[in-house]
Amino acid sequence: MPKVRGLRKRLDPARREAVRLLERIENDQAYVNRLMSAGLTDELEPEAGRRATEYVAGVTRWRRWLDFLLAQNYRGRYDSMEPRLRQILRLGLYELLFTDTPPYAALNEAVELARRLVRPQAGAVVNAVLRSLLRQRDFLPQPQTGDPVEDLAIRYSHPTWIVQRWLARYGPADTEALLRYNNERPWFGVRVRTDRISRHVVLHRLADRGLEAEPSPVLDDFIRVQRLGPLLEDRLIEKGLLAVQDESAGLAVRLLDPHPDETIVDACAAPGGKTTYIATRMRDHGRVLAFDVHPKRTELIRRAALQQGLTSIVAEALDLRQVSERYPELQADRVLLDVPCSGLGVLAKRADLRWHRRPEELDELVRLQDELLEAAARLMRPGGILVYSTCTIEPEENEARVRAFLARHPEFTVERADAWVPAEMVTDEGFFATWPPRDRMDGAFAARLRRTA
Known part of the structure; x- marks a missing residue:
């Protein structure tokens, strides 16, 4: 009788896609959120797409720690390993250390990925390295470089230069707390269009679907959710009833305190989360002029406005530094200037940023932030409010920029934030x-700044 060949096992699509995306992130310096928003996992079933997203975010977050452990158990020069094989090892080790995947399943899947995506002999390498680490799982080796800053950066998978900055400013305990937080699976802020649906109804609807959600303790129109995927499948966002937005962004809009019938400029506005919240707070009465330098990202503002049924928003692709020349008569009641920044405050959600940022970029960002502040000041009417905001915790981009601006512009004064945000955040x-x-x-x-003259 002829010999019957066994059916070849199909590679898990989530893991296969995760390896491909991880290669893009490392080789092309691609950003995780852009890859996901580009729909690169759309061909996957929803469950597989969610797993691929988790794998990519988790491996990216823990990359330095994973590499340290793998290098300790690889016979050879780890930094000379084939890039794809390294990604497969990272993924396999991430599953062993940080997920509920049974160890035998994580090992078998990683070995199969290596055999099929690299070469047949690579499966033996993956099997040996991961089995060695599995035996050590309860007493993993710790970095001992002789430099405590370097050791902390390796253990918590951050660049050394960032850890060094934070240690100097916050001290060991607070720095370690921040590093730990950045490596946790984040909760996501979601704004509820409470003029259309109550927060209570949304929370009950999510609970009925078994999704973890809780009301925001600081904003009455926000909730917190642990997973976005099922929420997207529920179509509440598509219907304009919900918008993904961190509570910190919502609090910046509350600090702006927009009123109906005002003219408000949202500078550097894409992708439009704050723009639409401003218009909602104004009950869609007045004008919200949203500017962004990138035409494709400006289109996202228009789509968000259309999705949420907001007609007061006018979005234009225009560099803020050119707005006063294009519209010399424009005198805004309020300006929200959410400047481009290092993003070092969002590393919990944007783990890839920690690997893309360089310390020398801060000087360039600071110059841009000063130029944008000057441009925003030219758009203000006397008595108007300018809110300067960032998503970073670096003082050069925050307090230092406001102090320098006030030194150049005595016609602006600080208004304390206490009336608009929780006291512990002031x-x-x-x-x-x-x-x-x-x-x-x-x-x-x-910072909330009022033009007094």
Whole structure:
């Protein structure tokens, strides 16, 4: 009788896609959120798409720690390993250490990925390295470089330069708390269009579907959810009833305190989360002029406005530094300037940022932030409000920029944030500043400035 060949096992689509995306992130310096928003996992079933997203975020978050452990157990030069094989090892080790996947399943899947995506002999390498680490799982080796900063950065999988900055500013205990927070699976803020649906109804609907959600303790129109995927499948976002938005961003809009019938400029506005919240707070009466330098991202503002049925928003692709020339008569009641920044306050949700950022970029960002502040000031009417905001916790981009601006512009004064945000988030100087481990939201900063003349 002829020999019957066994059916070849189909590769798990979630793991296969995760390896491909991880290669894009490392080789092309691609950003996780852009890859996901580009729909690169759309061909997967929803469950597989969610797993691929979790794998990519988790491996990216823990990459340095995973590499340290793998290098300790690889016979050879780990930094010379084939890139795809390294991604498969990272994924397999991440599953062993941080997920509920049974160890035998994680091992078998990683071995099969290596055999099929690299070469047949690579499966033996993966099997040997991961089995060695599995035996050590309860007493993993710890970094001992002789430099405590380096050791902490490896153990919590952050660049050394960031850890060094934070240790100097916050001290060991608070720095470690921040590092731990950045490596937790984040909760996501979701804004509820309470003019259309009550927060109570949304929470009950999510509970009926078995989704973890809780009301925001600081904003009466926000909730917190642990997973976004099922929420997207529920179509509440598509219907304009919900919008994904961190509570810190919502608090920056509350600090702006928009009123109906005002003219408000949202500078650097894409993708439009704050823009639509401003219009909602104005009950869609007045004008919200949203500017962003990127035409494709400006289109996202228009789509968000259309999705949420908001007609007061006018979005234009225009550099803020050119707005006063294009519209010399424009005098805004309020301006929200959410500047491009290092993003070092959002590393819990954007783990890839920690690997993309470089310390020398701060000087360039600071110059841009100063230029944008000057441009925003030219759009203000006397008596108007300018809110300068960031999603970073770095003082060079936050307090230092406001102090430098006030030194150049004595016609502006600080209005303390106490009346608009929780007291624990107000600094001694009256600025709004969140601390992620305490507030369980992104690290953010905002200053409310009034033009007095």
